[in-house]
Amino acid sequence: MDEAPRRRPWLLAVGAAAAAAASAAVLRVDPNASDSWLPGCVFFHLTGLYCPGCGGTRAAHAMLHGDPLEALGMNALAVVGVPLWAWLFVHLAWPLPRALAPPAWLSDARPWAVAVIGFALLRNLPWMPFSGLAPG
Amino acid sequence: MFVECPSCQEQVHVKLRNCTRCGTLMPHFAQEEAAAGAAASDDGYVPITERLGRPYQSQAGGGGGSSPPPPRMPGGGGGGYGREPVPHVPNQLVWAILATLLCCLPTGIVAIVYAAKVDGLVAAGDYDGALSASNSAKTWSIISAAVSIGFVVLYVLFFVVVGMAGGMAGK
Numbered sequence: 001m002d003e004a005p006r007r008r009p010w011l012l013a014v015g016a017a018a019a020a021a022a023s024a025a026v027l028r029v030d031p032n033a034s035d036s037w038l039p040g041c042v043f044f045h046l047t048g049l050y051c052p053g054c055g056g057t058r059a060a061h062a063m064l065h066g067d068p069l070e071a072l073g074m075n076a077l078a079v080v081g082v083p084l085w086a087w088l089f090v091h092l093a094w095p096l097p098r099a100l101a102p103p104a105w106l107s108d109a110r111p112w113a114v115a116v117i118g119f120a121l122l123r124n125l126p127w128m129p130f131s132g133l134a135p136g
Numbered sequence: 137m138f139v140e141c142p143s144c145q146e147q148v149h150v151k152l153r154n155c156t157r158c159g160t161l162m163p164h165f166a167q168e169e170a171a172a173g174a175a176a177s178d179d180g181y182v183p184i185t186e187r188l189g190r191p192y193q194s195q196a197g198g199g200g201g202s203s204p205p206p207p208r209m210p211g212g213g214g215g216g217y218g219r220e221p222v223p224h225v226p227n228q229l230v231w232a233i234l235a236t237l238l239c240c241l242p243t244g245i246v247a248i249v250y251a252a253k254v255d256g257l258v259a260a261g262d263y264d265g266a267l268s269a270s271n272s273a274k275t276w277s278i279i280s281a282a283v284s285i286g287f288v289v290l291y292v293l294f295f296v297v298v299g300m301a302g303g304m305a306g307k
Binding site: 053108 | 157239244249252287291
């Protein structure tokens with residue numbers, strides 16, 4: 001459907017609130033601690049395999065504590081992707097003027113599908129250099 | 137190639153039936169549909185490809201009944217096929233990615249695959265197929281979110297139950 005690029009202020013508000021809550025949580029709570037109440041990955045718990053999001057909380061924790069290298073080691077895809085997805089999300093909720101809008105190739109799902117699925121497969125390979133993509 | 141929307145002054149491409157900002161029916165389509173009569177409006181559903189193919193200025197002569205092949209756009213203004221606008225079919229990429237990373241479920245991957253299909257089908261000109269893939273991507277994102285919220289509820293319940301059991305044991 002040729003859906004109109006609507007402005008959705010409530011979506012922007014929900015997104016900002018979620019981002020703020022998540023940032024506040026990882027600033028205060030260390031997800032590396034064994035008694036952390038932050039939820040772990042259900043998929044990893046059930047299968048023992050890393051999902052594309054595994055290590056994301058720890059990466060956010062490292063990033064917000066000024067350690068980008070540690071963050072890259074936890075979840076490289078999230079470190080690279082989250083700023084870009086945030087950009088796309090803002091554009092989705094509140095269409096930006098052309099000069100500030102994300103380029104079309106960034107919102108094409110095909111390269112992202114390759115990146116996300118490739119990342120999910122590679123980080124589960126148990127040898128270097130791929131094991132470097134696994135969290136921890 | 138653009139027409140000003142009468143209600144919000146947005147510049148809307150001539151091939152689009154509704155304003156992309158406020159959704160108002162564009163006047164040149166309103167005229168054309170009035171001329172075509174009630175035949176088209178019975179069903180209500182018009183495939184997106186057919187809507188696109190409609191001429192933006194009805195040619196003189198019998199235009200009713202069976203739809204003629206879409207007329208070639210007048211080749212002025214340095215257009216060409218490369219600039220031919222495509223209808224916006226949302227690929228739901230953001231939701232699919234959020235579902236995959238936040239929910240950590242294979243269903244999120246399914247959503248991303250459908251999102252990728254949307255862009256492939258739009259590139260191939262199959263807008264109805266793209267729309268259906270778009271809806272699938274959205275559905276799988278919602279499934280991922282729902283299942284994941286279910287897990288979170290169970291997780292919280294588990295801790296409540298464990299806490300209560302611990303409390304009863306006099307811990």
